[in-house]
Amino acid sequence: MNEYVIGVDLGTSAVKVSAMDPEGQIAAQESYGYELHQPHPGYSEQDPRDWLYGTTIAIDRLILRDGLKAEEIKGISFSGQMHGLVLLDENGQVLRPAMLWNDTRTTKQCEEIKEKLGDKFIDITGNRALEGFTLPKLLWVKENQPEIWAKAKSFLLPKDYVRFIMTGKQAIDYSDATGTVLYDIKKGTWSKEICDAFDIPMSMCPPLMRSIDEAGTVTDYYSMFSGLKKSTRVFGGGGDNACGAVGAGILQPNMVMSSIGTSGVVLKYEPDANVNYHGALQYECHAIPDTYYSMGVTLAAGHSLNWFKHTFAADEDFTAMVNKAAERPLGANGLLFTPYVVGERTPYADADIRGSFIGVDSMQNKYDFVRAVIEGITFSFRDILNIYDQHGQDFDTVVAIGGGAKSDFWLQLQANVFNKKVVSLTNEQGPGLGAAMLAAVGLGWYDSLQDCAKKFVHFGKTYEPQADAVAKYNDLYKVYHQVYDQTKGLSHQLMKLRNNWD
Ligand SMILES: Nc1ncnc2c1ncn2[C@@H]1O[C@H](COP(=O)(O)OP(=O)(O)O)[C@@H](O)[C@H]1O
Numbered sequence: 001m002n003e004y005v006i007g008v009d010l011g012t013s014a015v016k017v018s019a020m021d022p023e024g025q026i027a028a029q030e031s032y033g034y035e036l037h038q039p040h041p042g043y044s045e046q047d048p049r050d051w052l053y054g055t056t057i058a059i060d061r062l063i064l065r066d067g068l069k070a071e072e073i074k075g076i077s078f079s080g081q082m083h084g085l086v087l088l089d090e091n092g093q094v095l096r097p098a099m100l101w102n103d104t105r106t107t108k109q110c111e112e113i114k115e116k117l118g119d120k121f122i123d124i125t126g127n128r129a130l131e132g133f134t135l136p137k138l139l140w141v142k143e144n145q146p147e148i149w150a151k152a153k154s155f156l157l158p159k160d161y162v163r164f165i166m167t168g169k170q171a172i173d174y175s176d177a178t179g180t181v182l183y184d185i186k187k188g189t190w191s192k193e194i195c196d197a198f199d200i201p202m203s204m205c206p207p208l209m210r211s212i213d214e215a216g217t218v219t220d221y222y223s224m225f226s227g228l229k230k231s232t233r234v235f236g237g238g239g240d241n242a243c244g245a246v247g248a249g250i251l252q253p254n255m256v257m258s259s260i261g262t263s264g265v266v267l268k269y270e271p272d273a274n275v276n277y278h279g280a281l282q283y284e285c286h287a288i289p290d291t292y293y294s295m296g297v298t299l300a301a302g303h304s305l306n307w308f309k310h311t312f313a314a315d316e317d318f319t320a321m322v323n324k325a326a327e328r329p330l331g332a333n334g335l336l337f338t339p340y341v342v343g344e345r346t347p348y349a350d351a352d353i354r355g356s357f358i359g360v361d362s363m364q365n366k367y368d369f370v371r372a373v374i375e376g377i378t379f380s381f382r383d384i385l386n387i388y389d390q391h392g393q394d395f396d397t398v399v400a401i402g403g404g405a406k407s408d409f410w411l412q413l414q415a416n417v418f419n420k421k422v423v424s425l426t427n428e429q430g431p432g433l434g435a436a437m438l439a440a441v442g443l444g445w446y447d448s449l450q451d452c453a454k455k456f457v458h459f460g461k462t463y464e465p466q467a468d469a470v471a472k473y474n475d476l477y478k479v480y481h482q483v484y485d486q487t488k489g490l491s492h493q494l495m496k497l498r499n500n501w502d
């Protein structure tokens with residue numbers, strides 16, 4: 001009989017499920033998309049039931065369309081969009097739409113946290129309080145929706161909610177727990193000091209577990225409507241960036257990951273909890289037991305390109321559009337784009353900054369704009385790489401993952417903008433591969449994630465920096481780097497007007 005694990009990648013635009021065999025071969029993949037709701041500037045919400053239905057339909061398709069037998073599915077694990085708040089009542093019912101990682105309505109709550117705990121907050125959590133994180137969202141609900149807060153008994157993060165419905169048990173893994181900023185990264189427990197400071201009952205924080213540990217098996221109820229066997233073992237899983245790093249083989253400090261999904265991430269493996277970036281980068285527990293990672297986040301990486309396409313090139317094929325942009329000259333005929341279309345996180349934690357096109361010229365065409373968007377997103381990653389440089393962190397290889405790594409042109413562009421060797425993966429599935437690896441190790445198919453990576457992770461093409469392009473991008477980046485400071489005041493004024501007129 002064949003045996004498979006399923007990696008569920010619960011992303012922002014869609015859920016993708018990948019069935020893998022013990023040799024690391026993909027047996028089948030399915031996905032299911034869902035809506036993102038942005039009812040006001042800064043708001044970003046999804047209905048947790050959409051994640052549940054999407055995941056169940058995608059798994060069903062593995063069985064019904066792709067011919068996997070339910071009894072062959074031995075284990076499931078998850079990669080989830082991080083930080084999103086799913087608030088539950090005493091019966092485990094969802095109390096309001098989930099507030100997502102790119103929801104930036106919580107600036108006031110972040111300031112309150114900073115005022116109350118200052119640098120101590122960074123010492124405890126390894127992070128600054130930023131709008132996207134879970135604690136500020138809890139405080140926002142407490143302040144603005146007291147009738148909902150009164151009913152709230154626990155919270156979960158997105159993938160934990162899906163796992164809860166599958167297994168009937170509430171839990172959160174360490175990698176996602178760090179992203180709540182309610183977690184003491186050095187002690188490895190929920191922080192009583194932070195819960196007490198903001199009057200969050202510790203009983204709301206779910207039990208903690210390791211990413212490779214078993215959370216339970218499939219309940220009668222979920223088995224009945226999903227078609228999965230009750231014996232299928234369900235493992236903790238991790239935040240999407242931790243899983244992305246596992247699936248990209250980022251298992252040692254000389255490698256970094258660059259991920260272009262809805263968000264953009266530059267991530268570095270860290271062996272212990274003591275490296276101090278003073279909150280300039282996020283610091284999180286890894287999905288690999290007892291290790292960590294640091295990262296910087298561009299809030300709208302793929303999202304900027306998606307926005308542009310939906311708004312100005314809705315009928316075009318994505319790949320064809322990117323290929324036409326590749327034919328435009330380097331620097332897009334003098335057009336520069338900053339990808340702050342939903343605000344920014346790293347290096348500028350600024351919910352009110354907005355994007356700009358600088359250098360618009362009547363001789364440019366649509367594909368110059370596409371090229372400028374792609375170049376601008378990549379420059380925002382260089383802003384993050386600068387922080388590593390400033391802290392004396394060196395590395396030689398960038399492993400590229402995410403939707404953006406589907407394009408040869410964008411991979412070469414990354415090598416040229418970063419002036420580093422960029423490596424792609426042969427089976428680019430993003431964090432879903434990492435999630436499947438967590439289940440494979442949880443089942444005991446491998447002793448460790450490092451062992452599993454030898455079979456599951458395959459590096460593909462290498463993109464070397466091209467000297468001429470590197471020099472030109474260095475010059476362009478110097479201009480890009482000034483745009484934030486020079487547009488900040490204007491963006492803030494516009495946001496104020498918008499809010500007043502709302
Ligand atoms: N063919 C392509 N070439 C370049 N970029 C692409 C291509 N297809 C998708 N993308 C980008 O990848 C992003 C989706 O990446 P993905 O890793 O699937 O996101 P998420 O996990 O956040 O849902 C899209 O926002 C889009 O900008």
Ligand SMILES: O=C(CO)[C@@H](O)[C@H](O)COP(=O)(O)O
Binds near residue numbers: 102
């Ligand atoms: O907020 C973060 C990391 O801190 C994001 O990376 C989210 O985890 C969402 O990721 P994608 O949907 O882009 O994969």
